[in-house]
Amino acid sequence: MSNKIIKIGIPSKGRLRSGVLNIFKKKKLKILSERGERDLFGFIKGKKNIVINYLHAREIIERLADGSLDIGFSGYDLLMESEINIQKKVIVKKKYDFGEATLVVAIPDDWIDVQTMPDLEEIAFEFKDKKRNRLRIATKYPNLTTEFMFSRGVTQFKLVKSLGATEIYPFTGSSEIITDITSTGATLKANKLRILKDGIILNSQACLLFSKASSSRSGTKSLIKTLSN
Secondary structure, eight states, X not given: OOSSOEEEEEESSHHHHHHHHHHHHHTTOOEEOTTGGGOSEEEETTEEEEEEEEEOHHHHHHHHHTTSOSEEEEEHHHHHHSOHHHHTTEEEEEEOSSSOEEEEEEEETTOTTOOXXXXXXXXXXXXXXXXXXXXXXXXXXXXXXXXXXXXXXXXXXXXXXXXXXXXXXXXXTSOSEEEEEESSSHHHHHTTEEEEEEEEEEXXXXXXXXXXXXXXXXXXXXXXXXXXX
């Protein structure tokens, strides 16, 4: 393996972090940190040329695209939400069976006449014609949401950027509906929201990714092979 430093991005918290750390454990690659679990940097025992960076899962995608990371682990949803020029610079090597979640369109339970995306299209036009306003959609996924809505004929809407718990937005007067990532649907149900019958935008899971800029380096290729097998 080349002695040139190889930088790996691992999610700094949550289920993705624990799932990724388990991959390294199974490969008998022991990750150590000088300052314990809160350290933002780490290294692999016996592999002085490998540096671990603990980053937000969204940032890992960006750092792979700009070449400051060679290898990274993140969610497929975050890759697909990123700009096209970023996606072109990042390669998906493997998808795992953890971190599974679905990006969905969810509406309040009391919208009993709205069951499908065509129903939502009608409601959106009613908002424009009768209320002189556009249907508001709260989301942390503006790119995927816009693409999905347009593909289903829903064009009369306005996005509201979600900065926290997206599921509360319809009940605080901040939006009418939401798009959100969910694993079981339990949180949506608990907050009196339901998923449209044809409202699945994207199925996601944890992925092993690498930077296209690093793909030709022998050391990187060898490590990717080890992690993906």
